[in-house]
Amino acid sequence: xxxxxxxxxxxxxxxxxxxxxxxxxxxxxxxxxxxxxxxxxxxxxxxxxxxxxxxxxxxxxxxxxxxxxxxxxxxxxxxxxxxxxxxxxxxxxxxxxxxxxxxxxxxxxxxxxxxxxxxxxxxxxxxxxxxxxxxxxxxxxxxxxxxxxxxxxxxxxxxxxxxxxxxxxxxxxxxxxxxxxxxxxxxxxxxxxxxxxxxxxxxxxxxxxxxxxxxxxxxxxxxxxxxxxxxxxxxxxxxxxxxxx
Amino acid sequence: xxxxxxxxxxxxxxxxxxxxxxxxxxxxxxxxxxxxxxxxxxxxxxxxxxxxxxxxxxxxxxxxxxxxxxxxxxxxxxxxxxxxxxxxxxxxxxxxxxxxxxxxxxxxxxxxxxxxxxxxxxxxxxxxxxxxxxxxxxxxxxxxxxxxxxxxxxxxxxxxxxxxxxxxxxxxxxxxxxxxxxxxxxxxxxxxxxxxxxxxxxxxxxxxxxxxxxxxxxxxxxxxxxxxxxxxxxxxxxxxxxxxxxxxxxxxxxxxxxxxxxxxxxxxxxxxxxxxxxxxxxxxxxx
Amino acid sequence: xxxxxxxxxxxxxxxxxxxxxxxxxxxxxxxxxxxxxxxxxxxxxxxxxxxxxxxxxxxxxxxxxxxxxxxxxxxxxxxxxxxxxxxxxxxxxxxxxxxxxxxxxxxxxxxxxxxxxxxxxxxxxxxxxxxxxxxxxxxxxxxxxxxxxxxxxxxxxxxxxxxxxxxxxxxxxxxxxxxxxxxxxxxxxxxxxxxxxxxxxxxxxxxxxxxxxxxxxxxxxxxxxxxxxxxxxxxxxxxxxxxxxxxxxxxxxxxxxxxxxxxxxxxxxxxxxxxxxxxxxxxxxxxxxxxxxxxxxxxxxxxxxxxxxxxxxxxxxxxxxxxxxxxxxxxxxxxx
Numbered sequence: 001x002x003x004x005x006x007x008x009x010x011x012x013x014x015x016x017x018x019x020x021x022x023x024x025x026x027x028x029x030x031x032x033x034x035x036x037x038x039x040x041x042x043x044x045x046x047x048x049x050x051x052x053x054x055x056x057x058x059x060x061x062x063x064x065x066x067x068x069x070x071x072x073x074x075x076x077x078x079x080x081x082x083x084x085x086x087x088x089x090x091x092x093x094x095x096x097x098x099x100x101x102x103x104x105x106x107x108x109x110x111x112x113x114x115x116x117x118x119x120x121x122x123x124x125x126x127x128x129x130x131x132x133x134x135x136x137x138x139x140x141x142x143x144x145x146x147x148x149x150x151x152x153x154x155x156x157x158x159x160x161x162x163x164x165x166x167x168x169x170x171x172x173x174x175x176x177x178x179x180x181x182x183x184x185x186x187x188x189x190x191x192x193x194x195x196x197x198x199x200x201x202x203x204x205x206x207x208x209x210x211x212x213x214x215x216x217x218x219x220x221x222x223x224x225x226x227x228x229x230x231x232x233x234x235x236x237x238x239x240x241x242x243x244x245x
Numbered sequence: 246x247x248x249x250x251x252x253x254x255x256x257x258x259x260x261x262x263x264x265x266x267x268x269x270x271x272x273x274x275x276x277x278x279x280x281x282x283x284x285x286x287x288x289x290x291x292x293x294x295x296x297x298x299x300x301x302x303x304x305x306x307x308x309x310x311x312x313x314x315x316x317x318x319x320x321x322x323x324x325x326x327x328x329x330x331x332x333x334x335x336x337x338x339x340x341x342x343x344x345x346x347x348x349x350x351x352x353x354x355x356x357x358x359x360x361x362x363x364x365x366x367x368x369x370x371x372x373x374x375x376x377x378x379x380x381x382x383x384x385x386x387x388x389x390x391x392x393x394x395x396x397x398x399x400x401x402x403x404x405x406x407x408x409x410x411x412x413x414x415x416x417x418x419x420x421x422x423x424x425x426x427x428x429x430x431x432x433x434x435x436x437x438x439x440x441x442x443x444x445x446x447x448x449x450x451x452x453x454x455x456x457x458x459x460x461x462x463x464x465x466x467x468x469x470x471x472x473x474x475x476x477x478x479x480x481x482x483x484x485x486x487x488x489x490x491x492x493x494x495x496x497x498x499x500x501x502x503x504x505x506x507x508x509x510x511x512x513x514x515x516x517x518x519x520x521x522x523x524x525x526x527x528x529x530x531x532x
Numbered sequence: 533x534x535x536x537x538x539x540x541x542x543x544x545x546x547x548x549x550x551x552x553x554x555x556x557x558x559x560x561x562x563x564x565x566x567x568x569x570x571x572x573x574x575x576x577x578x579x580x581x582x583x584x585x586x587x588x589x590x591x592x593x594x595x596x597x598x599x600x601x602x603x604x605x606x607x608x609x610x611x612x613x614x615x616x617x618x619x620x621x622x623x624x625x626x627x628x629x630x631x632x633x634x635x636x637x638x639x640x641x642x643x644x645x646x647x648x649x650x651x652x653x654x655x656x657x658x659x660x661x662x663x664x665x666x667x668x669x670x671x672x673x674x675x676x677x678x679x680x681x682x683x684x685x686x687x688x689x690x691x692x693x694x695x696x697x698x699x700x701x702x703x704x705x706x707x708x709x710x711x712x713x714x715x716x717x718x719x720x721x722x723x724x725x726x727x728x729x730x731x732x733x734x735x736x737x738x739x740x741x742x743x744x745x746x747x748x749x750x751x752x753x754x755x756x757x758x759x760x761x762x763x764x765x766x767x768x769x770x771x772x773x774x775x776x777x778x779x780x781x782x783x784x785x786x787x788x789x790x791x792x793x794x795x796x797x798x799x800x801x802x803x804x805x806x807x808x809x810x811x812x813x814x815x816x817x818x819x820x821x822x823x824x825x826x827x828x829x830x831x832x833x834x835x836x837x838x839x840x841x842x843x844x845x846x847x848x849x850x851x852x853x854x855x856x857x858x859x860x861x862x863x864x865x866x867x868x
Binding site: 268278279280282289331332335336337340341342344347348349350351352353355356464468471472473474480504505506507508509511512515516518519522523 | 576586588632634635636638639640642643644646647648650651654655657658659661662689767768769772779787810811812814815816817818822823826
């Protein structure tokens with residue numbers, strides 16, 4: 001059984017083919033890195049997997065369950081979570097509220113118009129726990145707008161982890177972080193247990209290389225090279241893509 | 246039997262007037278992303294200004310029409326420059342401001358021109374009509390249809406054949422990109438706003454001999470422009486034209502066949518389009 | 533007791549004692565009218581302030597409720613049945629209204645609601661055999677719940693106050709519930725909410741239904757208050773007044789629409805006593821508030837006062853105006 005199976009995924013915007021027959025098979029517990037230059041189609045691939053975009057052809061399956069025709073919201077309920085490259089959180093709300101919203105999204109409670117959200121102890125505790133897990137427990141009641149960029153990146157990850165996903169998609173979790181912040185996020189990611197399968201996009205190869213067992217290199221919407229860290233680094237096409245331009 | 250033919254002519258005429266109103270509305274919407282809720286007011290105010298020129302100052306009809314168009318262009322330009330521009334970036338605030346102005350204009354017209362409808366004589370050169378094929382064709386109505394066609398052709402040429410038109414089209418397609426390639430989008434906004442206002446004001450006077458000018462003409466016409474644009478698609482000239490004619494027919498035939506529910510019938514195609522094709526018949530799918 | 537609680541208690545005492553300190557029946561009636569419009573404005577605020585959806589067609593729903601009661605009563609139906617019919621008809625109408633309007637968000641939503649509101653106006657005006665056209669419908673009399681006659685202005689005021697307090701409490705519970713949090717999330721980040729597992733369209737639909745319920749209640753109260761209904765109640769100006777009440781006080785709060793309706797109704801009643809140009813004033817207030825105080829009077833005044841007091845202190849980087857929340861970049865973000 002594969003955790004995430006992507007077959008022949010095609011997507012065009014107008015005449016521009018953004019992904020060209022992408023095939024990926026990610027095993028349960030695997031850490032997969034997807035690298036490639038800007039415009040290689042990495043984020044589009046994530047959007048196709050989460051359902052924010054509809055593919056023209058091809059299919060996506062999560063633990064052998066067909067996702068291709070399911071709306072994005074259903075996929076979250078099946079155990080697919082993601083973070084965004086461009087942070088799209090709720091700036092006026094506190095960190096705790098941000099993470100609570102993430103938890104609420106998978107809870108039937110989200111339809112309840114009669115209870116008081118603040119009184120839902122178990123939900124709030126879970127949210128506090130998720131924040132503590134990324135080292136932000138002490139900032140739980142601060143509005144998101146008053147936090148630093150690096151802290152917001154960690155809130156993104158806390159929100160994704162709070163949903164207890166089976167497959168976690170991380171879109172450039174290191175983008176825009178300082179050296180210290182990168183180290184923190186890295187420690188955080190290494191601490192995620194193996195029952196979570198992780199697919200990570202990273203533009204910068206050096207940062208995340210030691211995180212992944214297998215690496216896929218995308219270029220112009222195609223997976224050009226795939227293999228273990230050593231294989232990919234040794235492959236001449238990788239060098240061409242990264243150093244030939 | 247000939248009642249249907251008469252109705253058909255009236256429908257196309259009304260469609261022509263609607264086109265004068267909705268073409269500008271659609272362009273402004275397409276470019277600035279706001280439905281200009283003063284558009285009905287400009288139609289009415291243009292009608293009043295033109296009617297005054299004729300009734301009080303005895304100016305010839307066409308000069309009055311020109312003055313009405315120019316007055317509305319200036320009025321539209323002022324609104325765009327001094328109110329909407331202040332609020333650029335907040336689309337909702339812009340919409341609400343146009344709504345507020347429409348109330349002010351409506352009350353202003355009531356104050357100046359009183360509550361009685363003003364009717365305008367058909368220009369003498371276009372009075373009467375022609376008999377052909379056993380039918381009577383009123384010259385003025387035929388003239389409105391011709392003028393609408395000519396203006397549609399001119400707008401088409403402006404959009405498709407001139408540099409200004411190319412810039413407007415670029416702005417409608419992708420305002421960010423237009424800005425990036427160095428088009429002064431804010432200037433385009435003013436031009437298009439003035440143009441749309443002038444067309445609406447002109448249409449107001451053109452319609453005056455048929456509809457007369459009365460308080461409430463603005464809120465009668467504005468929803469029709471909305472429906473035309475929902476039907477035809479935002480920013481589409483062809484959509485405005487076809488939508489106007491469809492609504493022209495529905496309005497006139499509806500009034501005769503189901504007078505009590507005419508207004509309801511009018512909105513049915515809008516409902517259908519919304520359900521089946523929310524971007525409008527000629528609009529493009531939002532990215 | 534904390535300061536807000538003291539203020540709340542004082543407000544309650546003031547509301548309950550209105551017939552004692554307000555001079556004369558006319559002004560007691562004005563107070564009833566304010567409360568009715570406050571319920572209407574709360575309904576609009578649920579959409580503007582919490583869902584980020586601006587409706588310019590709510591007078592259509594308000595009118596639908598009023599007309600249903602009036603038509604039923606004119607047909608000789610009892611009060612209970614007439615009110616029940618108004619609830620059923622208007623909620624069904626709201627479902628259609630929401631189903632169509634939610635084909636779009638942002639500006640598209642505004643346009644569609646405006647057009648739908650105008651349909652209701654057109655029906656009220658033209659469907660003479662049912663609505664009486666311009667002449668409207670006169671309601672034969674007010675009901676007498678539990679044997680209490682509501683003919684006297686003060687009696688009707690208390691009935692209105694009871695309903696008003698109920699709707700305020702209901703709205704408070706609604707916006708502080710998990711569903712309320714979901715709704716606010718869809719206002720701020722609809723795409724993100726979808727990715728988090730929320731059914732954004734359905735959440736918005738339910739919010740429209742709740743808003744429609746409040747509007748129905750206001751419409752029923754109104755027709756009994758005025759004992760008359762005619763097309764002007766349904767027109768665009770009425771929808772706009774409702775929006776003005778919601779945003780002038782401060783949308784996204786419960787106090788805002790209430791303050792807004794007090795303000796608008798007082799200005800309207802005072803203005804109409806001295807000048808005939810209410811619509812012009814309405815328009816001018818509208819423009820002024822949108823330009824100078826987009827966040828509404830309650831937060832706006834607080835901000836200005838605070839700035840005046842702390843001239844030397846740093847100006848707080850005020851939260852973005854709530855009225856801009858609905859202005860999503862694309863006019864027609866396709867609904868799923």
